[in-house]
Amino acid sequence: MKKITNNEKNGILDWINQSLKKDNDVKNLLPINENDNNSFKNAFKNGILLCKIANISIRSTIFENEEKVRENFILFLNAAKSLGCNINGVTIQELLECDEQSVLLLVWEVIVVGLIKKIYSVEPSRFVSLLKDKETIKTYYELPPREILIRWVNFQLNRAWMERRIKNFNNDIKDSEVYTVLVRRITTKDAGVNIDALNEEDLEKRASMVLENADKIGCKRFLKPTDIVNGNSRLNFAFIANIFNTNLALPEIDLNNINKTIDENIITSTNVFNYSMIHSSNTNSMDSLFRNWINSLGICERYVYDLYLCTHDGVVLITLFNKIFPSLVDHERVVYPPFKSSRSREKLENCHYVVELSKRCGYNVSGINGVEIYNKGRRGTLRILNCLMKSYYSFQIDPNLKKDLNEMQIIQTINIILEKENKRQICGARFLISPDYNDFLAILDFINLIKPKTVNYSLVHYVKISSNDYKITDLVVSYCFKIGCNFYGNPLDFDNYREFDSTYLLFSLLTLYKIKQ
Known part of the structure; x- marks a missing residue:
């Protein structure tokens, strides 16, 4: 992972301050002063802020926060892995010591994963305008995130009758002209956004005016004027991604009208078929x-x-x-x-x-x-x-295995362990088809065997009887992260059950159990 520069640190802290400023659980930790090392360490010292950051990127990644510092850091580290973040080289000890580079590198990874996930969550009826001739809807999901954002910016510039186009997020945006036109193009007249910056010759002042306009639409994140003028590619990517995710400003196209042409992009029946396969x-x-x-x-x-x-x-x-x-x-x-x-x-x-x-x-x-x-x-x-x-x-x-374990062997092994402790067991036949509440209770019992006193059973009962958004699967995955389980799904994967997700949860739990024996 590339080292976080001081400017990028400021951008990350700005995003945290803005994104969590209304969260009552961490309001005493914010805002973080970018020039005060004590402010940084105080904000991250108990790990709760990190857990909040993970939940912003992917809903229900972490279910609960407690004043148990080491567990909070383990929660965040494993949640980051489950989101697909590369945490190689970062240890729990570095997080406990609030090592600035380690904390910022992981936070940046989590932020980017969240931004990218939202980019690919746009409905096809919106993003078809970004496709080129003969491209299908499947093409969108194959494009790198940067290419999608570049196409989106250029689409908006074209709609604003601006001849300029961008190919990158550094040199092509340094003079702030593209940003000035972009922010004005995607907003309504009553937002108070203007293009006065185009009349300003001083590039840093012009960049400041761009950010003032971005603030009017709630998108002043990551950047300072010098980051625009200096062409910081990583921060500009995050800035544009945030605008894209919150102010898409793309026309909604009727996909049923398969012969309609939009900006030279022909939508065919094949496009619609590809969407139904990809977006399931x-x-x-x-x-x-x-x-x-x-x-x-x-x-x-x-x-x-x-x-x-x-x-x-x-x-x-x-x-x-x-x-x-x-x-x-x-x-x-x-x-x-x-x-x-x-x-x-x-x-x-x-x-x-x-x-x-x-x-x-x-x-x-x-x-x-x-x-x-x-x-x-x-x-x-x-x-x-x-x-x-x-x-x-x-x-x-078991490093000495001659053949990989299968799903039923994993379930049988876990059930033998549970039976010895007089705990409820997983119904193997049912679990491989559609696990129910009792199966997940058995998994919670197994988690508690791996690390005693981990599971708060009163909270389990609350989840069962409450009508909030949380489910038993949210709690199971959260506890898996808490005890250090290397599972790469998240609670949302269980909303639409697939065999792979739940069986790999058991694989990861049994792996941790064997390591701790």
């Missing part, structure tokens, strides 16, 4: 689980934002094999980027090698070949990732 909650749940796992391992130079696009050259999957089976991969057979062309034969050869590695590991990959992975096929990619994650957990549970 089942797909998102599984994709995010594996995506978060890969990103949290810190083994890839690039952030995996689209599971199939980012794995279709075979490199990420081969890197995973190398992580789990260190002596398996013959690196002379792997072709790493840069490739000779975007449709390189080298990528296909990598994908064939992925299938070969899978067979050597004993995985069931019948009917799967390298072409399917190269073509971003969901079935083949998910099956291989499913096998890899089982191997990842199985080797942690």
Whole structure:
């Protein structure tokens, strides 16, 4: 992870101060004075502020906050991993000591993950205006976040009759002209936003006027005038992403009108079909689980934002094999980027090698070949990732295993442990189809065996009888994070149940149980 500069520190603290200023739980910790080290340490010393930050990025990532400092830091660290943040090199001790770089690096990762998730949550009826000729709705989900934001800015500039276009978030925005027009374009006349900054010759004063306008629409986050003038790419990305997520200003298009042309983007019936496949909650749940796992391992130079696009050259999957089976991969057979062309034969050869590695590991990959992975096929990619994650957990549970554990073996092992302690058990047959409240109570009992006195059963009862937004699954995942469990889903994954999510929760819990024995 790249070191956080002093300007970026100020931007992060500004975001925290603005985002949580109305939260009663942390109002005594804010605002954080960027020039006062004691103010920084006081704000982060008990870990509650970090937990709040994680919950902003993904709702219900963490269920409760308590005045238990070490547990709060463990909660945040594991929540960050579950969101797909790369926490390599950051330890609990560094967080306990409020090491500035460690805290800021993790907070920045969590902020960016939250921003990116919202970028990909835009409805197709809105984002179709950003697609180019012959692109489908699926294309949007394959674009890097920066490319989406650049297209959005240029779309707004075009609508404002401005000839300029941007290609980056540093040199192209330094003079504040683009920002001036952008902020005015996406707001209504009664917002009080103007373009007077275009008449100001001093670049820093012009940037100040831009931020004054941004403040009028509630988007003054991350930046100071010098960050615009100096072209800080990371902070400008966050600033634009925040504006995009809160003031989209894209026309709503009727997707049923399949012959309609919008800004030279033709919407076809294929587009609508792709949307229904990509945007289903089942797909998102599984994709995010594996995506978060890969990103949290810190083994890839690039952030995996689209599971199939980012794995279709075979490199990420081969890197995973190398992580789990260190002596398996013959690196002379792997072709790493840069490739000779975007449709390189080298990528296909990598994908064939992925299938070969899978067979050597004993995985069931019948009917799967390298072409399917190269073509971003969901079935083949998910099956291989499913096998890899089982191997990842199985080797942690027992390094001497000759064969990966399966779902029923995990449930049976946990039930044996629960039975010895006279605790309720998980119904295996039901759990693999659709777990109910009693199954999750059994999981809470198992959590309490791993770390006694962790579960507050009065809170469990409150969740059962209350009508608020929290569910038993929120509580289960929160307690998993609290005891240090490496689970890469989040409570929202259980809203639309998939076998992968719940069984991997059990894999991660049994792994932690074995480590603590």
